[in-house]
Amino acid sequence: MAAGGFRAEGHLCLILLEYVRPLDEVDALMKAHVAFLERGFAEGVFLVAGRREPRTGGVILCRGIAEDIEALAQTDPFVTGGVAEAEVVEFKASFAVDALARLAK
Template sequence: MLIISLTYVAPVEGVDALLDEHVRWLKRGHEAGHFIAWGRKVPRTGGVIFAHGDRAAVEALASTDPFVANGVAEVEVIEFVPTFAAEGLERLTQ
């Protein structure tokens, strides 16, 4: 599993201007089987996406996020090997 961590580097107004495009990008990634969960950080300093796939492919995909491509967020891809998942979250260990 890969964790895509986004950190905003621009005022939230710039982020909000790209939010609809970002959500469409997330939905396309989910439909293609790459993304399994996403959401905002609290406080609102960025977001997190759980992804499946080859690390290089996920890094390349992350760079196409409208937030990243338009310079309002920086991205870090973290590889995570879950060894346990609570009932209902078994897919996270696959």
């Protein structure tokens, strides 16, 4: 298992967040969401995160299998606060730039 009890096994996932409430409600939960992201990065589960353009949600690249990442996504304050819905897409990387190549193994 990877850090924080997450099984990596060479799998990667995307958490696709879609806002379902107005941005002022999203912004009210931003501090808690950032703390959630910081924990995920500290545990080595989150690799890259950012907002969608246009600002309709966010994307988080994670190391782990869908079952674990789905459970984690459901604890995101945006999701628990009802301002966003999360979809988890698991994939096995076949190609990557050199800087990310170790994640594809």
